[in-house]
Amino acid sequence: MSHPVSGLSGTDHPAAAPAPPLSLVTEPPAALELTARALGMGLLIGGLLAVTNVYMGLKTGWWESGSVTAAVLGFSALASVSRRRGVPYTPLENNLTQTAAASVGAMPAAAGLLGALPALTMLGTSVPAWGVAVWSVALGALGVLAAHLLRRRLVAQEALPFPTGIATAELITAMHASTADTVRAGRGRLLAGAGAVAVAITAARDALKWLPGMTAMPGTLAGLPAASLTWGVGWSPMLLAIGMMTGPRLGLSMLAGAAVAWGVLAPGLAGAGVLADTRYETLSAWLTWPGVGLMVGSAMAALLAQARDFLTAARDLGSLGRGTAVPPWALGAGLAACVLAVVVGSALFGLSVPYMLLALVLVLPLCAVCARGAGQVDVSPVTQMGQVTQVIFGALLPGAMAPNVAAGAVVSGAAAQTGVSMWSLKAGHLLGASARHQLAAQLVGVLAGSVVGVPVYLLLSRTHGLGSEALPAPFAHQFRAVAEVAVRGLDGLPPHAALAACVAVGVGALLTLVSRGRAARWLPLPVALGIGFILPAYYAVTLCLGALGLAAARWRWPRAADRDTSTLAAGAIAGESLAGVLIAALMAFGLA
Template sequence: MHITGWLRSRLTFGSTSQPEFTPTAVLLGLAIGCLICFTNLSLGLQSGWISMMSIQSALIGYLVSRMLPTPLTPQEIVVVQTTAVATGTMPLAAGFVGILPALSLLSEERDGVPPIQLTWLSAVGWSCGVAFFGVFLSPPIRKQVIIEEELTFPSGTATAQLVSVLHKLPPPNTAVRHRRGYTLIDEEDIPHAEATEELSTAEADEERDTEERESVEHAGWHSLSWSFGASGLLSLFAYFFPVTFAIPVFGNYFAREWLWYFTPSLSYVGQGIIMGFPTTVSMNLGMFVGWAILSPLCKLSGWAPGPVGDMTNGARGWILWTSLGVMCADSFVSLLPVGFDYVADLISRRGKGSLGMDARMSGSHETETEDRLVPMSWVLGGLISSIFFGTILVWAVFGHEGIKPWATVLGFILGGMLSIFGVRALGETDLNPVSGLGKISQLVFAWVQPGNIVANIIAGGVAEAGAQQAGDLMQDLKTGHLLHASPRAQFYGQLIGSSVSILVTTTAFTLYNRAYVIPGPTFPAPTAYVWLSLARLLRDGQLPENSALFMITFSLFFACLSTIKTIAGRRRHWISKWIPSGVAFAIGFLNTPSFSIARLIGGILEYVYHTRLAKDRSDIRLIVIASGYPAFVPSVVGDVDMVSAGDAL
């Protein structure tokens, strides 16, 4: 009976009677999500990169819940991190780090329309128009990629493993799982020797889990407080002595003329920890090629005669096109196998006839009861409503001359189609290629509405919003699936988080816009130039002098490299991890060296920690430290960019 009782406790992830969707979980998720939202808005406007931070959300939620009279259940923690992710990723979903800054860069002389600066109310209307389509798109996609295909979704799985360790549950991947869910195993089903061996191994695992959990409980708040305090002190120091945050790398001349300086920001280092070592290495490779080779080449050759940092006629604007080519080539190649698999799956299903389809539609693999799932009537009603009201809101904000209603509807439909590819890529590689998906939508609308740059950017943003949001929320649904959390409870959390984040993100962006020039030295918004430059290229086909040759050459090279990386990744070969990511490489072109160098330090720390310092199966301490760097640090440090390019050097 001892073995039977132990196995029952180890193989049952939770009971439906446990609290899940509670006010405490939702409020805590919103609080964490608001912090992530400010961080992502700053990070996105600076580097074009944001993070879901699902693991950090779950960890902080757990630490806070330990201070409550009744700690939250694992299912409540799932709701916490789901709500936090929906709140924190709105800066990208609603285009605040790319679409809106791109519209503000429009030139009446060049584009035929003046710059578009949305008021707070207009930005709220735009956000409401695109904020919910991906949420309603998630439940049907969940059934396909999580229940039927059982894709990995690495970040969602890692979050589930963390929550299971903290709550004394077995790691999800060690549970005995049948097609209809988690089952209980009776003692007589297991030979005595096997049961004894299983018990011994399990006790060792449980002991390690206990040590890890106690480490988090005792050291978590200490590490979080220390990292937050250290980052804040460094920010104050930078405020009074800004020159120390613009350290010349190769001397004052290269820092002033070629923008080679180093910003030792703990915030940037923390972002590098979150990105990981391979990504930061790829980014710094791009930074070296772009700023140490191509930038001097185009400047000294007279192809980019303006100041190096000028995005119009300087080296930074010239290398942008090479970056754009690399980004599109890498994203396109990485999507090809996903598309092939999807088409092959459709052909295979059609060959099996209606019986196979009926069996799939009946949900025979579903582990949840109907009362815990999101009803299909809600999904259909929500999709229709989000498209209808979204189209009206977009038309109200931008007018008939900006984008016609039928084009917005087409953008939603295209976003729904592209989200399938994005979600599948995310489930297999942990990367959602939304940048490439956005470029695909721009290509489509260059044909649908030729010559209309505003419509090209807006429709592309509508399509990208659905694909990005559906992908990020799918990671949360994977976590909930592994921990047997209610999909309906997560759906509620996603709706609430998205709704609140509309006001939070819009207010934060408005405040940043009043305090800084966006795009500008503090917040360069590099992806805004990518959106606008591609729209202009598709309209008039003009590139800076000799940039086409480098754009094509680098695109072909990274198309081949991405092919090798994709094939190796699908075969789970170790070399795929070390082949440079084209998207990260391109991001290194878009940002000045100061952004990339500090993040490389964070990536190195992450690598050393995992390979030399961390215990088995544990990276929790580093995650805590990285999570302690507050959102206000990038804003304070950002002032240094203006100083470093001017009188400070």
Template sequence: MSIERVPQLTFRAVLLSMVLAMILAAANAYLGLFAGLTIATAIPAAVVSMGVLRLLGGGTILENNIVQTGASAGSSIAAGVIFTIPALVILGYWDDFRYSWVLAIAGLGGLLGVLFSVPLRRSMIVEDPLPFPEGKAAAEVLKAGENPGPGLKILALSGAIGALVKLAAESGMKMIPDNAVSSGFVGKFLAYMGTNLSPALLGVGYIVGLNIGIVVLSGSVLSWNIAIPIYHAFFEAGDPALAAQIAGASAGDAAGAIWSAKIRYLGVGAMLIGGVWTLFSLRKSLLSGIKSGIAAARKGKGEAVAETERDLPMKWMLIALVLFVIPLLLLYQAIVGQWSVSIPMAIIMIVAGFLFVSVSAYLAGLVGSSNNPVSGITIATILFASVVLVLLLGRDSPIGAVAAIMIGAVVCCAAAVGGDNLQDLKAGYIVGATPWKQQLMLGIGAFSCALIMAPVLNLLAAAYGIGAPTAEHPNALAAPQATLMASVAKGLFGGKLPWTMIAIGAGVGALIIAFDEWLKARKAHFRVPVLAAAIGIYLPLELMVPIFLGGLLSYFVERKHNVAFDDHDGKDRIHRPGTLFAAGLITGEALMGIAIAVPIVLTSRADVLAAPAALHFNQWVGLGVLTVVGWLLYRTSSKGMPH
């Protein structure tokens, strides 16, 4: 049967894709606010699609490809939103997440990401192909889709496990704690260690692998086991307000206060230098990719093009670009009230959007969407936008920081979707799909996700809190990237930041970059991406420990099956059942976290689901539960996919 006659963009495929996209967007929003990371969702979506369409009478490989294409927008739109938009609440500009504004930023930003990425397909996938590891893995899953039942069973089982553990945890029934932590004083030095007991973080670690797990944990060890003890022992007296806050506090509380006020800004500095370095190191590849993509688009005019090579028409892309930019221009005008400022904001957004979509697509091609440093790209955008806005509005402008965040939010959504789009197009290229149909489906999926982001964010904010802990929400979702974006923008517009710590962090970041370049020159398999290290420096230690443990489990699986570090095809094949199990843990826990928020908000009681006190267990029980989950993850992946 010719490609033209194989069903692709069917009504049922579009509907299923939209539903999965919204579910996975909600799950990734929770995960990103909680841990500062999101995961690619194409493979779980492909498995679910194959199972559902089989129940509906069978689906073609190209229908399933369309479903996973649209559903994968759930991770990219969620990342673009939660990395930036909560900063508007953290800055105090919004009291809650305004539906129409979030929809405009996320929806239009996502659609711009699709448009900007279209000219890059030919250069990065056809003419000078990049690996796109997750796209290749998704294609292999689609090609092996004759028997999706075992994969669905793995997803269902692990999703139930993740949901039940989350229900039993501190925010639900309070049967087991969220963390297992030990701290104390060794002489005048603080000692602190611990781990979060989240199965989702274990799953994240399994997916990102041991290399990233080691890097993020090392960053946290630098903060919590080196920088905090040194600051407490030698520099605390130089800050009387912080010293008074810590006086008489437990070791754990003292460590938390020092980290919050001072040490986490080392991560800010490392992220800033990392974002700038990312752009600088990709300058040649970026220009080459843009030139070849535009040349390919011009070359195709007036020529007969095969169905498998047809992108969205350039003419309609340009018309859509204008139509999408106009409402964003009006949105910027509503913020600043000066056309002389809002027009440059729109221009910055367009230029930075195209530039950073290209960067994001290139990075996704090299290291995959899950490891794509979109947050570093967004920091660079906000810094550049802030400098321009300082010149236009002045450093004391009350809306300068907000305007910079608004630009960064659109660019972040576009960059996240752009990288994801190329990943999906790689899978489509392998299985023989029609590019323009995938591009259209990703636009539909992105806008579908944007429809539900504001309600999800408002629900999570009301139930758990977002940003800094408060008396009402002592265990608030950290929203690390959004907090960082707010700090950077505010610091450039009259706010006060611990610039000494940021400068030291930038120096640490420069050393990490130099070390990574040395490893690269030696062609070492192990690498130290600076943005991954910066995330570790910036986040609590207990969040990084289970990510490292999950990466360790993936390494043991590779050793058991004798798979080399750089054997991507072999790793994809071996890890497929483990990846599905890990994705189920993440999705189940995240969706239960959202479900738990509903009764908390309705009753205004954080303990509404709490079990009787006799059923509240200590951290050793929680560690036991996490150990069992880890064993199940290892066992599932070690056995391989059943037939």
């Protein structure tokens, strides 16, 4: 499961010791790689990933990097057909398919559609669609180029693990070595079946209104109906699937956060008369502050633990001039992306040219930190890098809220694409792929991702409203809160929210530091705790049910659960996301 917004991108594998570069597949010199079918399939799968990531990210904060999923879908779609036509679909083509798809799928995060841009909307800054599209292309291209500049140092010389990249390469190798067409066909049917069920449930819930958004929990808390505090079980295949993919620890952590927020604090605030009313919007506005505090405290502690990576990043940058594989035309594209970013940043976000140039100067070193994190522990600390930038600009531009968020978006957007690109480059390195072919596929993916992601974002935001119960956009609250504190301090917060936020910062930092030891498996994840504060309670309940249901299935049917979980979950997430976007389009045109 991915979330380069604060380390939810990639799986949380322990760091492995660097190993010498390994080639998993030896291809003849004439092996096909950058072909129309490989690139076209990658863009198609990536488009589906981009739609899914916008929908899922605005609802829950999670998004999927998609490398493994794209490799499976590309192979399922092309391998048998290509073999029958006498031109086999090669492992290098499959790698290029997943490379392009991952680049497209990462664009919602790179463009800031899941955090920074919703935060700007909440702050009253409106950005035209053309500006969002140009902005996204510029940041996505910078992130891709940063990854290729760092490739030689981190992938070839140090051979950092990049576990997602290794898993992708091993999967491609295994699929192309296998002749079990019946197994692959079975997985395809499972994916399609899960998607069809998710589409049906989403249509019955959102379009036909046969199902409620949630089945409310009976009873009261402090005199308030549990349903008014959003307690219940949601009719959402996507939430169940996210729980299946992220596991019990994250699900239980999120449920614990919801229990404290919506089971203790919200009823307490209502009973004490602290807030003017007990509507969801009012309660959520207060609970956002301790929720963000947990995430910020965790980010601060993680940055402290990564201090060595900041020093190492300087060595990474010092090696860029030696033997880089980035062609001159790509460096020209990077210069053009910088010019576009400066123009859009100054014209639409109020960042003057000198400050925009400063933000661009921070991109490469902070992307290097994210790339090293992705290589060592498979987690790219994207949000943390954006927050570092926000704090810097809060000191430089006091009182400027929108420029503060925009500056954070420059770094976090480029870093999101860098992390995903590094996983693809690691897989390509192991498979013997051409880095230049991967670079071309990734840059084409950046263009395609902006074309797909921006319209979907605008459609969903205008139909449901950002920050609503239907579209909570949890990480937009984090961007906005950090900007408000960096610019104005703690003034203007709701009553007692400042104290709650400060306590939460300490709790988040403590949990992060302590969880680096043996007690990690027994402690809640502070980021998931914080998200439990921000989302409606039934999101956490439903997600946790998915996680615990899978744990029970794995205990009873371990082989089947390990084999089919990712396929089943991917189908459910894609089905609800695509149906949700289609229904939003019908609503926008007055047809639903």
